[in-house]
Amino acid sequence: MKLLINSCLLLFVVLLFSGCLEVQTIVNVNKDGSGTVNEKVLFSKDMVELLSSFNVSDSTDSTGTSKFSFVDEKELKSHASDMGDGVNYVSGKEIKEDGKEGYSVVYSFDDLSKLRINENPNNKMNLSESDTGKSEKKEYLTFNFKQGNPAEILVNMSKKDLNIPSEEKKESKDTVSADNPFAKQFLNMMKDFRISIRLHVNGNIENTNATYVEGSDITLFDIAFKELFKDKDKLDEFSRMNNHSISELKEVLKNIPGIKLELNNPVSVKFD
Secondary structure (H helix, E strand, C coil), rough: EEEEEEHHHHHHHHHCCCCCCCCCCEECCCCCEEEEEEEEEEHHHHHHHHHHCCHHHHHHHHCEEECCCCCCCCHHHHHHHHCCEEEEEEEEEEEEEEEEEEEEEEECCCCCCCEEEEEHHHHHHCCCCHHHHCCCCCEEEEEEECCCCCEEEECCCCCCCCCCCCHHHHHHHHCCCCCCCHHHHHHHCCCEEEEEEEEECCCCCCEEECCCCCCCCCEEEEEEEHHHCCCCCCCCCHHHCCCCCCCHHHHHHHCCCCCCCCCCCCCEEECC
């Protein structure tokens, strides 16, 4: 019975977590500390059909018939309030890319130091706490900004205690294994999943301790799960993840080639 419960919970988490095939967040920062957050969320065709059937987010067309829509302004505005004081919803639109569907949204902020980015992608699906059965795990990136010439940014990477009691680890390993058919289905669903967060400064980077820098862009993390499937030991370790947190996920994936994870904390950036 415990095996069945754990497996069902695992698949439920995946339904929320891997329904988004791609989640991309770009934080654009000006020299005065203002800027925008651009998010893009894409879903598989199967997930779009599933969400449409459940009518998770809807609007009404000219005939008065309810229809599924990714862009729920009320929901997106509520995300803005969660991102910090002075963050405002600017616009949102539905998009289609490479056979996937989803939405892009733009938020503005006046002060980077008040901005926080939730790394957990579950909140990108328009499901309330009552829909999921519990509140999401919130793991925030936060920022400190100092004006000047050059301007300076400190990115504080989210951290959570990853110490799991040995008995809990043992139970997790015994009940959820990569050899379990439920876990195999879970892992197969994750193959095309990707999540990334980048920082873009509107200027020239003078100095930074960031690992992944290209021009004015810094990749804080870029996790493409297809790389995980090339390492059987890591795949098995991932299948036994206990908390399903971004911090725990980073710990499992940090040494896999092709996956970018910034390990410096904080990340310092000076730009002019």
